[in-house]
Amino acid sequence: KLDSTLHFGVDNEIAGSFPQKAQQKVDTALQSIHLLFQDEAEAPLSELERGLRAWTRSHLEAEDIAQVVVLATRAREAFSVLVTIGVGGSDLSARVFHDSFNHPYHNLLSVEERGGAPEVYFTGDTFDPCRLIGLLGMLKARNLLHKTLFNVISKSGTTTETMATLMIIRDALDDVNWHQQILATTGLTADSVLFRMHKQSPFYGDTLLPVRDGVGGRFSAFSPVGLFFLAMTAGKGETPNARIRAAVEGVSQAHEAFNLAYNHQDNIAYQLARWIHLFEEVDGKGNIVFYNYADSSCLGEWFVQLYTESIQERGGGANVINAKGPTSNHSILNGIIAGPRDKVVLFIHWEELGPGLVLPTETGMDSKLIEFEGLAMTHMQTASYRGTALDFSENGVPNATLTVPKRNIRFICRLMRLLMDTIAVKGRLQGLHLDNNGGSELTYLQDGVEGYKRNFRSFLGSSVNS
Structure with a gap:
């Protein structure tokens, strides 16, 4: 035993x-x-947000979790493919969940064999266009492009690799209703480009999946960042809700042990x-x-x-x-x-x-x-x-x-x-x-990456290949 x-x-x-x-x-x-x-046990959430430790209560955010389950259940009926757009903490937890809990040849199974789960793909973590070209070409050839939900994940709503990919995808969709194939997971402030875009033309579900203050990317697995993917890909004999309950139970046990x-x-x-x-x-x-x-x-x-x-x-x-x-x-x-x-x-x-x-x-x-x-x-x-x-x-x-x-x-x-x-x-x-x-x-924090970002932008105005 x-x-x-x-x-x-x-x-x-x-x-x-x-x-x-x-x-x-x-x-x-x-x-x-x-x-x-x-x-911290008795501290208000606002204090944890200021200390960048609100991630320790992600499993207790009942409203966010319920929203994930509702959206995933609805989207599984509406779409045949899920594409996660993100880089670093925005997609690594979803990759772990896919690698650990889904069939190793998930996309080759029939819809019935997958238990109603969509095919899944990842993009938005590079400027190398090879895989993105291949992904969009494959979806078009199989008449799946307009049956695909694109979950774009960026707390800041400004992550360049991710947003550049979204721009390409928006162009590929070539439809006035393209935003209805986008589900955005982002910070709920006007600093986020995704937040501002949603206010102008609401994304899928007429809502945003939130990345709360005090929840950094690499600590976001049990926020909507990771949980939506987990729920969306529930397999045969599973439900989105059952998957989320199992995740919350595991996190709760770790939380208790830490105390x-x-x-x-x-x-x-x-x-x-x-x-x-x-x-x-x-x-x-x-x-x-x-x-x-x-x-x-x-x-x-x-x-x-x-x-x-x-x-x-x-x-x-x-x-x-x-x-x-x-x-x-x-x-x-x-x-x-x-x-x-x-x-x-x-x-x-x-x-x-x-x-x-x-x-x-x-x-x-x-x-x-x-x-x-x-x-x-x-x-x-x-x-x-x-x-x-x-x-x-x-x-x-x-x-x-x-x-x-x-x-x-x-x-x-x-x-x-x-x-x-x-x-x-x-x-x-x-x-x-x-x-x-x-x-x-x-x-x-991760202030060490700021130099890369500044230098990258400085080279955008020059001919890198010259």
């Missing part, structure tokens, strides 16, 4: 080698951080932040290998943005390397063992991956293959994870494991919220909430 909660385990021999004084310093800081976060004592065994966010921080600050490890032991890269891509855009500030913070097992054992494992000793490894181990396959017996293929006959592939996956973790430990590579009982909506959403909370704690361990102009925590 599988456990019903997540577990965090570390290689104690390596992790226990830190000087006692260093560990006590971190533990004292964690106590103070925990008290600060505990004070336990900082050193409680179920408060994994504090344990994980402590582990990472000690290796970064005391042992000088500059890279975290996020080793998701499953056939999935999207969760790691989401975590790369979540961690590096939040924690790499003031010249500090580790880099995140996205890996998946055992695929990455055949690329980066050798470097982890034999290369620079600048890495720690965080495994994500799944106790149950879903329906399994068993290798046949008496195949007569070759005598060297007999030892594998009759084995379940999930058993082989677990053996591969255990062998890899043991190899790292035997070679002095620090590693820890987050064990997740099942790969389903509730547990993955719980895991994602846990990782968000880990970032919140890690940011405060680094002091990213202290001595900032304007008082905002650097953990929730």
Whole structure:
């Protein structure tokens, strides 16, 4: 029988080698951080918005959640295709949900096999036109362009990659009612271009899906940014409402665990932040290998943005390397063992991956293959994870494991919220909430991207290819 909660385990021999004084310093800081976060429990939402931490209550925004379910249920009847237009935090959570919960060959299934869900595609994250040309051409050739709902996501309503894509799509639709094929997810202020466009000519549903104040892109998975996609793609035997309920349940469980004592065994966010921080600050490890032991890269891509855009500030913070097992054992494992000793490894181990396959017996293929006959592939996956973790430990590579009982909506959403909370704690361990102009925590900003934006615009007026 599988456990019903997540577990965090570390290689104690390596992790226990830190000087006692260093560990006590971190533990004292964690106590103070925990008290600060505990004070938020009774704080008004406006205070969390000012502190850019309103994302911690996204799962409690009943009105927004109800709106998502109603719109998704209606749109599933009206459209055959869903295209998500966004970049970074605006689409990475939807990509995780698609990769984790939908059939791996979703778009090749019939509507009946998909349970009424639309085909799904992603765009708006680049200026390279290749895939956008291909997407629009394919939809036109199949007479699906005017049966497509385009969910454009940008809190600011000004994200250039996203808005440039929307301009191309508006031109391709070539219809006075083009805006009725657009659903906008954005901030509800006049600063947003999408907000202003909606006021002039309402988008689909005569409404906007809100990205609330205090909810940054990389923390927006459980706002309408991620939840609409999750509801829209409910599969056979599912409903949009059931999917959303499962997500909210998982996030709520993570939220409750985060409010336990900082050193409680179920408060994994504090344990994980402590582990990472000690290796970064005391042992000088500059890279975290996020080793998701499953056939999935999207969760790691989401975590790369979540961690590096939040924690790499003031010249500090580790880099995140996205890996998946055992695929990455055949690329980066050798470097982890034999290369620079600048890495720690965080495994994500799944106790149950879903329906399994068993290798046949008496195949007569070759005598060297007999030892594998009759084995379940999930058993082989677990053996591969255990062998890899043991190899790292035997070679002095620090590693820890987050064990997740099942790969389903509730547990993955719980895991994602846990990782968000880990970032919140890690940011405060680094002091990213202290001595900032304007008082905002650097953990929730990304000022490092502003130079790119300025330089990009300066080159628009010149001939880049000359």
